[in-house]
Amino acid sequence: MIELLFLLLPIAAASGWWLSRRDLRAKCDGVGPANPDFLRGLNYLLEEQPDKAIDLFLKLAEVNGETVETHLALGSLFRRRGEVDRAIRIHQNLVERKNLSAERRGYALFELGQDYMCAGLLDRAEVLFQELVELDLHRKRALHALRDIYQRERDWVKCLEVAERLRPMTEQSMAVEIAHYHCELAEDARRKQDSETAQRQLMLAQEADPNGVRAAMLEGYAALDDGDPQRAVVLFLRVVDRGSAYVAEILPSLIDALRQAGRDDTPALLENLARRHPTAPLIVSLAAVLEQTRGAEAALDLLTEYLSRYADLSGLERQLELLAQETRSDENHRHRLRTALEVTRHLLARHPVYQCEQCGFQARSLHWQCPSCKSWGTVVPVQPEPIAAHETRIP
Numbered sequence: 577m578i579e580l581l582f583l584l585l586p587i588a589a590a591s592g593w594w595l596s597r598r599d600l601r602a603k604c605d606g607v608g609p610a611n612p613d614f615l616r617g618l619n620y621l622l623e624e625q626p627d628k629a630i631d632l633f634l635k636l637a638e639v640n641g642e643t644v645e646t647h648l649a650l651g652s653l654f655r656r657r658g659e660v661d662r663a664i665r666i667h668q669n670l671v672e673r674k675n676l677s678a679e680r681r682g683y684a685l686f687e688l689g690q691d692y693m694c695a696g697l698l699d700r701a702e703v704l705f706q707e708l709v710e711l712d713l714h715r716k717r718a719l720h721a722l723r724d725i726y727q728r729e730r731d732w733v734k735c736l737e738v739a740e741r742l743r744p745m746t747e748q749s750m751a752v753e754i755a756h757y758h759c760e761l762a763e764d765a766r767r768k769q770d771s772e773t774a775q776r777q778l779m780l781a782q783e784a785d786p787n788g789v790r791a792a793m794l795e796g797y798a799a800l801d802d803g804d805p806q807r808a809v810v811l812f813l814r815v816v817d818r819g820s821a822y823v824a825e826i827l828p829s830l831i832d833a834l835r836q837a838g839r840d841d842t843p844a845l846l847e848n849l850a851r852r853h854p855t856a857p858l859i860v861s862l863a864a865v866l867e868q869t870r871g872a873e874a875a876l877d878l879l880t881e882y883l884s885r886y887a888d889l890s891g892l893e894r895q896l897e898l899l900a901q902e903t904r905s906d907e908n909h910r911h912r913l914r915t916a917l918e919v920t921r922h923l924l925a926r927h928p929v930y931q932c933e934q935c936g937f938q939a940r941s942l943h944w945q946c947p948s949c950k951s952w953g954t955v956v957p958v959q960p961e962p963i964a965a966h967e968t969r970i971p
């Protein structure tokens with residue numbers, strides 16, 4: 577509550593209490609009357625009775641318009657403390673006052689909008705932010721807030737409208753966001769079996785962000801669904817070129833597309849990819865191919881060589897599985913291997929698979945928009961940790 581008391585000093589000054597007290601102190605050596613309402617308000621705050629204190633301070637604020645800044649600060653402080661109802665009371669009171677300048681009323685409207693967002697009253701917040709845009713007050717912040725609302729509501733058409741209005745006002749490119757909105761619309765259309773709309777939206781996504789990974793990935797999935805595995809292979813390889821971190825993401829579909837297309841160069845293609853992007857899912861897939869074509873020893877050689885360069889739990893899990901499966905030793909030795917395998921699986925289950933490059937948020941599944949910092953395309957697959965720098969050697 578101490579920070580609230582500091583904020584209230586300007587109210588004290590404006591209410592005449594502080595000044596009159598100083599004047600009186602000069603005259604009467606520190607003894608003088610204080611505004612009883614203000615003192616009562618302070619007492620309420622000290623006694624943790626903020627509602628009674630707010631009643632009094634709002635009454636004082638009506639006396640003098642110069643206390644607006646303090647009330648704005650008090651409101652946002654209540655909101656930051658999670659006391660949204662109190663913040664709403666203060667900001668509503670300000671908005672309703674007749675003597676506010678347009679600029680200050682705009683500020684109070686924006687704060688009230690933020691209160692409504694915190695309280696989950698998105699419809700009310702939307703009306704306020706739209707009003708600010710129309711009044712041309714705090715326009716950029718209001719548009720950003722509207723975009724947050726539409727993102728929460730997953731209204732991608734409105735997100736696109738706001739992004740287009742924001743584009744000339746902001747220094748940062750909106751291309752990545754715009755491409756993701758089109759991708760969201762493409763996924764919605766795909767769920768409704770509307771492949772024509774999905775295709776058009778993916779085209780718009782690529783136009784907005786020609787190097788975007790997601791649109792290429794979705795095009796690949798669509799080609800596979802539509803029975804064109806050859807095209808799917810080309811599109812999935814384009815994903816790898818644009819964002820090699822996502823190779824694990826498309827790998828099962830790429831292998832499926834290669835199988836459906838009857839391609840006999842699958843091992844060579846995987847080997848080539850693994851050489852360029854040594855990640856556990858690729859190495860494990862290649863190990864499976866090697867196991868089938870050249871036997872378990874070749875698969876184990878590949879995994880061991882990979883693990884000598886990368887501290888990677890999923891590679892280690894596959895190696896221990898193969899060792900436990902292949903060992904001809906006694907039951908005791910098999911038990912030791914199974915124990916090591918269980919520990920590895922336990923650690924692997926707690927290991928993040930994805931991490932946000934922006935805020936460090938960790939996840940077990942892919943999010944195109946970070947659930948924590950709300951950035952688009954920043955949650956990427958965690959890459960294996962190198963043990964030492966070596967030349968990549970695939971046997």
Ligand SMILES: [Zn+2]
Pocket residue numbers: 932933934935936937946947948949950951954
């Ligand atoms: Zn983040």
